[in-house]
Amino acid sequence: MRESHQEDPDVAPHILCVTAHPDDAEIALGGAISAWCHAGLRLTVAVCSTSERSAAMSERRKNAAARAARILGHELTWVFPHDLRRVEDVTEHELVGRIDGLVRESGADAVLAHADCDSHADHRMVSRAVLASSRTWPDSALLSFGVSEPRTAAYTRFQPSIFIPVAGHLESKRAAIHEFHYDGKGYRDLDDDAMELRLRAMGSLCGVDAAEGLSLLRVVGQTRGARALAWLLRKVPDPSSDTANGVDSVRALDHRE
Ligand SMILES: [Zn+2]
Numbered sequence: 001m002r003e004s005h006q007e008d009p010d011v012a013p014h015i016l017c018v019t020a021h022p023d024d025a026e027i028a029l030g031g032a033i034s035a036w037c038h039a040g041l042r043l044t045v046a047v048c049s050t051s052e053r054s055a056a057m058s059e060r061r062k063n064a065a066a067r068a069a070r071i072l073g074h075e076l077t078w079v080f081p082h083d084l085r086r087v088e089d090v091t092e093h094e095l096v097g098r099i100d101g102l103v104r105e106s107g108a109d110a111v112l113a114h115a116d117c118d119s120h121a122d123h124r125m126v127s128r129a130v131l132a133s134s135r136t137w138p139d140s141a142l143l144s145f146g147v148s149e150p151r152t153a154a155y156t157r158f159q160p161s162i163f164i165p166v167a168g169h170l171e172s173k174r175a176a177i178h179e180f181h182y183d184g185k186g187y188r189d190l191d192d193d194a195m196e197l198r199l200r201a202m203g204s205l206c207g208v209d210a211a212e213g214l215s216l217l218r219v220v221g222q223t224r225g226a227r228a229l230a231w232l233l234r235k236v237p238d239p240s241s242d243t244a245n246g247v248d249s250v251r252a253l254d255h256r257e
Contacts, residue, residue: 013228015043016108017145018079018099018130020087020122022047022065023180027190028145029112030072030173031166031199032212036232037073038169044075046102048087048095048126052186058084060182068176077102087122095129103137109228110141115215118147119154134218141225142217150198160213162233163202167209170196 015036019025025033025045037043047065052058062078069076079098080090087095103111113130114123127144134142146158166173174192181189196210203211219225 012040012042013109013224013231014107015041015110015112015228015232016103016106017043017045017074017112018048018102018114018126019045020048020114020120020126021051022061023068023177024114024123024148025074026068026072026173026176026180027148027195029164029212029214030068030176031169031210032164032214033074034072034169034172034176035164035166039234041231042075043073044077044106044108045069046077046079046099048079048090049085049122051086051122053084055084057184057186061180061185064179064182067179071172071176071179087125092125092129092132095125096132099129099133100136103133103140108137108140109224110143110232111137112143112145112214115144115146115158117154117157119149119152123148131217138218138220139223139225141219141223141229143214143229144217145215146213150194158213159215160202161216162214163206163208163211164214164232165203165208165210166199166212167203170199170210 017025017029017033024047033043033045045065050058050061052061065076079102111130111134114127116124116127116131118124118127130142134140143162144158146160147155149155174195177190177195199210199212202213203209205211216229219229
């Protein structure tokens with residue numbers, strides 16, 4: 001069956017973003033998620049583990065993820081909702097099976113996941129598991145997003161082939177990430193200024209004010225995945241500017257010296 005499951009081109013597709021931890025999606029794609037969800041896309045972030053040892057701290061991080069989801073507009077689900085296991089405590093076999101089920105149950109038209117060049121071992125585990133799972137959903141597109149940690153040599157190994165303009169969604173991204181900055185957490189606060197510089201640098205590669213990047217791993221023509229990818233690349237509302245928004249700003253490059 002290669003026909004799209006949703007024939008109406010105006011019905012937004014459903015995107016599933018699979019991450020190792022809360023805040024991974026916000027750091028890699030917070031601007032794009034905000035832009036897509038404000039344009040009517042349905043996007044679910046599926047998080048594997050809070051990586052917290054205590055139930056109380058795990059709950060705090062889950063609550064932060066829920067607040068971040070309200071800011072960006074996505075839905076949130078937990079891959080292993082009833083235990084405190086870290087990603088590296090789960091066998092690859094179990095992880096792949098759970099992702100098989102998630103994609104099947106969600107009916108996702110496209111799946112986004114960590115890149116396999118990530119510097120975090122647990123991010124690479126999720127990347128490999130999603131790749132293995134993709135055998136069961138050939139009609140859905142598969143894309144990867146960039147490395148979270150900019151301070152290792154792995155950061156520049158990720159080469160985006162798709163750029164999403166996010167200049168109008170930097171505030172939402174920052175606000176969503178700040179939900180994870182609470183006392184007692186076991187990780188450092190993100191450097192806002194450095195993050196914005198990286199987004200603006202990526203934008204400079206493609207003629208927009210700021211961008212987030214994705215890499216396309218697979219899409220099959222005439223499938224729901226192809227339709228979802230086209231939707232992700234469509235012009236989306238950008239409150240920052242009347243001109244520097246979405247596909248139009250990329251096309252505007254043709255008219256520059
Ligand atoms: Zn992570």
